[in-house]
Each structure stands twice: as C-alpha cells, then as structure tokens.
Amino acid sequence: MSVQPSRSQRVDAAIPARAGAGLKAEHIREILDSGADIGFFEVHAENYMGAGGMPHRQLEAIREKYPLSLHGVGLSIGGEQPLDAEHLKRLAALNKKYEPGLFSEHLAWSTHDTTYYNDLLPVPYDKATLDRVCDHIDEVQEVVGRKMLLENPSTYVAFQQSTMSEIEFLKQITKRTGCGLLLDVNNVFVSCTNHERSPEEYLADFPITDVGEIHLGGHAPDRDDEGRPLLIDAHDREVDDAVWKLYESVIRENGSLPTLVEWDNDVPAWPILLAEAQAADRILEQAREPDLKRAV
Template sequence: MRDAASQTHLPAAPGIGYKPQHFTAIMQDAGRVAWLEIHAENYMGDGGRPLAQLRHLAEKFPISVHGVGLSIGGEAPLDPDHLARLKHLVGWLNPASFSEHLAWSTHDSHFYNDLLPLPYTDASLQRICDHIDQLQDTVARPMLLENPSSYLAFAESTWSEPDFLAEIARRTGCGLLLDVNNVFVSATNLGFSPQGYIDAFALAHVGEIHLGGHDTDADEHGRPLLIDSHGREIADPVWALLDYTLARSGPRPVLVEWDNDVPDWPVLEAEAARAAAALERIPA
C-alpha cells in the first residue's frame, strides 16, 4: 500500500471548497487558504465562465478534484460516460489530488441526490475494489476514498468501517480521505467513540482531511441525530476531534467544506485560519 505522501501533492495546510461567488476575493487575498477543492461534476462542460475561472485558479493554487456522482459503491457498473468526463477533466487540469466517496447514488436508471451507505461485506468489498481499479486505470492516477457519514448500521456488515477502508486501500493502492465531521456524525448517530474510530483508522494512508458543519436533530425516540449538512460553521467537538487526529497522524492537508447557505468570504476564511491554527499546534 502506498503511503499518504504518494497519494496527494497538496500542501499540509488549509484548503476550502471553492464557490464561484468567492472568486474575486480569493484571487485578491486568500488569507491562510493554500489550496482549493472543486466538485468534479460542476466542471465537466466544454467551456464558459466556470472553466475559465478554474484555469485562473489553477495557476495560483493546487486544486483537489472531489467526485460526488460516480456511485463507486453501487451494484451497477460504473457509468462509462461519467468516467470519460472525469478522465477529460483530470487530464487537462492535472489536479494535486483526486477523491471519491465510499457511497452509492444510482440504481438501475435512477440517480439519487444523496450519498447513500452500503453494508460492509466481502461482496461489497470486492465490487468497490473492482470499481476503484477501473477508475484509477481510467484517470491514470491514485485516488483517495472518503469515509461516509452514517445514520444507520447494516445487520449484514461483517467488517468495521476502518478495517473495510484499510482493506480497500491495501487491495487497490488507493489512499484514504478522512472526513472528521463524518466520523463525529456517525459516532453520535450510531453510539460509538469517535476517538476509538480514529485510533483504528489507517492514518498513515490518509492523504487529506475534511471538516464541515452539521445540523442537530432528534430521532423518533428523542435521541440526538446529526445531519451532515455542510451548511454552517464547524462545531467545537469536531475541531477537538481534528486536534486528536492530527496529534496522531501528523500534518495533513485540511479542507473546510461549506456547500449550503454559503457565507461571505471572511467567514469561510476565518474557518480556514482556525484549521491553520490546529496544524500549528501539532507537537514537534
């Protein structure tokens, strides 16, 4: 299995999920932001302002491409048209990192606007590994695979999530993307220790760390239910879990995601500055 350094060329510094309304502010003064992430599906066209802006940004910042629509955990074969568009985007942009979710979003001819969970079984393990092999061969580079946020557990699962991800990385040579907010959301919803999850995770193979905001709700029994919304500031317990993670992993690229109810640039840059402070606190 490759180590984290071979999976990404991003700096061990804060990044943010790029939004077009922030283009001018970023180009003028990005503050502590050292790199940017884009969602692949927003840049699969042939031209226009989005691609023109992306070309300008790529001259100044390392870019991470994050796919959200490939359905890498789905039962159906990967969509060849989607793969071709990904190959084209990655080919001309030459991003510093490329990642996908451990999730599925398609069934038969239907596409669901969600990243849905799957059981951790030997059968799903083999299917996902086959899909990752196909994807990495297509884009001619290693990818990072992100842990999901979970709202239920499957009775048929025979692997723990950290072991499942580690085995995928071992078989395919892909790296891992550790979303710390997803860990906190899943731990709260399913009743396990987020620190224990981090302890069990293959941190040596993490090429990127994500943070985002979540919303608090309750289930039918009145128990806390967290929703991975990416629509608000990062919660203090998630920042604390980032500190816990970085103390064990060492410096990593850290991304702040804010995809809904996107704030003005100073608010987002302040979150990136907080991530920079967390990286600076890592023990020598």
C-alpha cells in the same frame, strides 16, 4: 483570464500540508483580487464537466495561483451497477486538464438504473460489497491514470448483513486496490454519535498512514423518532467544537495533513469561510512547531 494557461504558468500541483476551502463561484473574484493566503482549493468534479464557459475560465484563473484538489460526488463507487463509462472519461479529462494535487471520491452509492439521487447513500460492509467496491476503484484508477482517495461516509443506519466494521472494510480496500483514504473527521463524529459509538476509538483504529487529505465541516443536530440525538452531515455551518477537538487530536498525534473546510449549503461570505480555514491552519502550524524547533 486565460482560458488554458500553459503548465509553466501554474503553481505546483502538490497539495501542501495546509488548510484549504471548497471553491464557490460567488467567492472567486474576491479570492483573486485579494490574493488570499490559503493552501489550496477543492472543487466538485461534477460542477466542471461541461465543455467550457465561465466556470472553466474561473477555475483556470484559480488554478494559475493555487493547487487544486478534485472531489467527485457522483461516481457511485458503492453502487451495484457498473460505473458510468462516460462519467469516468470526463473525470479523466478533468484530471488531465487541471492536474489536481489530489483526487477523491466517496464510499457510497447514488444511482439506480438511470436515476441519479441527490444523496450519498451507505453500503453494507460485507464481502460482496467489498469485492464490488474494489473492482470499481481499480477501474477508476486505471481509467483516470492515478491514485484516488476514498472518503469515509457519514451514516444514519446500519445494515444487518454487514460482517465487518467500517474500519476493517476500509483497510481491506486500501490493501487490495492501493488507493488512499480521505478522512472526514466530521463524518466520524456524525456516524459515531448516530450509532452511539466512540469517535475517539474509531480514530485510534483508523489507518492514518493511508490518509492523503482530511475534511472538516458542519453538521446539523436533530432527533430520531425515539428522541435520541441524530446528527445530519449538512455542510451548512461552521465546524463544531467537538469536531475541532477530534481534528486537533488527530493532527497532534499524526502530524500535519492537507485539510479542507467544506461549507456547501447556506454558503457564507468569503471572509467567514477563510476564517474557518485559518483556524485549521493554526492547528497545523502548532503540529509543525516541534519539528521546526528540532531542526534549529
């Protein structure tokens, strides 16, 4: 494995309108040995912020053969304090080094003073938060030097001070900053179930023209203190049938988009994760078939 292949050795950075999977270290050797037929891989940026070593050698080997999507989880876009300048520099360096086809972060906060929480916490949807989030996104895009995608959150509580819907909040962000969106269909189902809303109505109003990538993942069923259904965005199992149906509807109505299957906890053997990605690929292929027939 070369530590730093030249750009001419790498495949095109562009992410195809196919399914991809989250890259896990325990799968890398099998992926490379098998030459897995998959659209792309996505990595959490924070896992590659060290100076070098085996993680970077492995990622370089993957990047030679597959497009990458870089997904941040620790920037705290929605936080009240300024963004971490050193963290931003490392994100910019990773984007320059690996030339990912897509770069994304979460609409969430995860820091307070010098404490980093191992969670993605929700924000109220009001003007003060909107202004802060837009300022942070402007800063990220300026420092990193490229357009970013912002992922819709999975939520479990609502804030009384919210003055607009999540959809309106996201629309205002894209209008003011020019960023794109990452549509997590599992997050939609989780949030709508938890807040007793319709995921179909949410998706019908989602600004799909701003979407550059879709996420799918598994959720864990639970109950709240009053016995009502509560879903946890666990990323520890296969995609639920209800989420597959929502995803199929989105793709059928809007066409194929790069789609990632997330499985971050209780990670299965590679063939199981690949099978989930292949299931998404079949839905994407069905959406392309009418276009192919018209072309013929």
